[in-house]
Amino acid sequence: MPFEPDSNASAAPLTQPNPSATARPRLSVIGTGYLGATHAVCMVELGYEVIGLDVDEAKIKALCAGQIPFFEPGLPELLAKHIDSGKLRFTTDFAEVAAFADIHFVCVGTPQQKGQYAADMTYVRSAFESLAPHLNRRALVVGKSTVPAGTAEQMATILAELAPNKEVELAWNPEFLREGFAVADTLAPDRLVFGVRSEWAEQTIRSAFEPVIATGTPVIVTDFATAELVKVAANSFLATKISFINAMAEVCEATGADVIQLADAIGHDARIGRRFLNAGLGFGGGCLPKDIRAFIARAGELGVDQAVSFLRDVDEINLRRRARVVELGLELVDGSYAGTKVAVLGAAFKPNSDDIRDSPALDVAAAVGRRGARVQVFDPQANANARRVHPELSYADSLDEVIDGVDLIMLLTEWQEFRSMDPETVGQRVARRNLVDGRNVLDPIQWRSSGWVYRALGRP
Ligand code: UGA
Numbered sequence: 181m182p183f184e185p186d187s188n189a190s191a192a193p194l195t196q197p198n199p200s201a202t203a204r205p206r207l208s209v210i211g212t213g214y215l216g217a218t219h220a221v222c223m224v225e226l227g228y229e230v231i232g233l234d235v236d237e238a239k240i241k242a243l244c245a246g247q248i249p250f251f252e253p254g255l256p257e258l259l260a261k262h263i264d265s266g267k268l269r270f271t272t273d274f275a276e277v278a279a280f281a282d283i284h285f286v287c288v289g290t291p292q293q294k295g296q297y298a299a300d301m302t303y304v305r306s307a308f309e310s311l312a313p314h315l316n317r318r319a320l321v322v323g324k325s326t327v328p329a330g331t332a333e334q335m336a337t338i339l340a341e342l343a344p345n346k347e348v349e350l351a352w353n354p355e356f357l358r359e360g361f362a363v364a365d366t367l368a369p370d371r372l373v374f375g376v377r378s379e380w381a382e383q384t385i386r387s388a389f390e391p392v393i394a395t396g397t398p399v400i401v402t403d404f405a406t407a408e409l410v411k412v413a414a415n416s417f418l419a420t421k422i423s424f425i426n427a428m429a430e431v432c433e434a435t436g437a438d439v440i441q442l443a444d445a446i447g448h449d450a451r452i453g454r455r456f457l458n459a460g461l462g463f464g465g466g467c468l469p470k471d472i473r474a475f476i477a478r479a480g481e482l483g484v485d486q487a488v489s490f491l492r493d494v495d496e497i498n499l500r501r502r503a504r505v506v507e508l509g510l511e512l513v514d515g516s517y518a519g520t521k522v523a524v525l526g527a528a529f530k531p532n533s534d535d536i537r538d539s540p541a542l543d544v545a546a547a548v549g550r551r552g553a554r555v556q557v558f559d560p561q562a563n564a565n566a567r568r569v570h571p572e573l574s575y576a577d578s579l580d581e582v583i584d585g586v587d588l589i590m591l592l593t594e595w596q597e598f599r600s601m602d603p604e605t606v607g608q609r610v611a612r613r614n615l616v617d618g619r620n621v622l623d624p625i626q627w628r629s630s631g632w633v634y635r636a637l638g639r640p
Contacts, residue, residue: 216287278314360532375407429638439638526593541592
């Protein structure tokens with residue numbers, strides 16, 4: 181269907197000709213972090229013209245030069261392709277964005293506030309306040325950031341007060357991409373959720389996802405509050421699923437049972453499902469931990485804190501796993517880390533990412549270091565980020581280097597390179613054959629038969 185932003189003739193005249201009015205809408209993406217950069221690049225891949233904006237000039241310079249400032253498989257190739265095609269550009273200028281695009285996606289971050297559970301809404305508010313005064317023609321502004329329920333309502337008020345064109349509207353469209361699979365998740369999402377208030381807003385946002393909808397992707401059209409909640413509910417469910425299996429791992433440790441077999445057995449029940457039942461060091465990253473905490477904070481404000489009080493347990497179970505891994509290692513080095521040499525495999529919060537936000541692996545590495553071990557970390561992609569936050573730890577450039585002469589190996593992020601280690605080859609480089617498998621990805625029988633003392637979470 182052709183895009184007709186001003187089909188209701190009452191709309192104010194355009195301040196400048198819009199060459200895309202009869203074709204696909206032109207898009208802007210505000211905020212070029214993990215979500216925004218991926219969204220901008222993938223929307224061009226889907227056939228749209230896109231302008232990306234960030235207030236961070238260094239980031240924009242890098243993107244213009246074809247560099248993605250984080251590790252995401254497949255994204256650099258697509259960025260290069262589309263910078264060359266001329267359909268993707270970047271700016272720091274809100275006026276340019278407003279003049280160019282028919283639909284604006286707000287993709288800025290909502291990190292956890294320092295010392296509090298609640299999300300920091302500064303960037304979202306600032307994005308809306310900076311964009312709105314430039315909206316001289318009818319446009320749809322689409323919130324994609326993960327936000328506390330009630331935010332969309334506030335952003336709609338900002339648009340109504342500050343946008344010169346009074347037909348500018350808001351939609352809320354949560355995103356569900358996973359780091360490491362961000363390109364695939366954006367090009368072929370499980371579902372699309374559109375929080376809208378008018379037929380025009382629904383049709384307009386549909387026009388921005390037309391190629392995705394054409395492949396049969398389910399679309400759920402809701403009000404603002406539901407759209408906001410879908411995202412936090414989904415992440416809360418995923419976090420709960422991981423903490424459930426990790427709670428079972430604690431019970432397995434007390435009974436001698438095996439949590440991997442337990443997960444396999446319950447996972448065969450289609451109502452439960454095996455995905456996200458991998459017991460181990462637990463969840464980290466820039467999303468699940470801060471989203472459940474922000475949800476707890478917001479539910480408190482809404483007077484329904486009891487409804488999500490279980491999320492406090494979910495968080496605590498998750499953090500207890502980190503302490504447990506430190507203890508397991510301690511048992512292997514005879515009760516004292518002092519003077520030992522420990523190799524930590526992995527620093528990113530999960531494989532195929534260089535993101536170290538709330539990384540369980542780095543938390544454990546730092547704790548072991550504080551207890552007197554000489555800790556050396558190796559991550560195939562996240563060393564540089566880890567070094568910035570934990571300069572007190574040392575870092576190796578390869579797997580061979582990090583395991584050289586160590587008393588203990590702790591596998592904490594399950595990169596393929598670590599999963600496929602050979603116990604004999606590794607055994608020849610270490611001082612002592614001690615291993616904690618914090619992600620339950622190695623075969624205990626194989627490692628033990630090569631003379632390793634192998635310990636894992638939730639398994640005998
Ligand atoms: C998560 C959600 O999965 C996405 O759907 C969502 O869009 C995103 O947050 C977001 O809010 O932006 P992500 O943070 O990239 O995505 O990572 P996940 O793949 O969900 O993994 C989160 C953590 O859980 C990782 O530390 C991982 O190691 C851990 N995990 C995952 C487990 O410990 N066990 C599992 O079985 C699965």
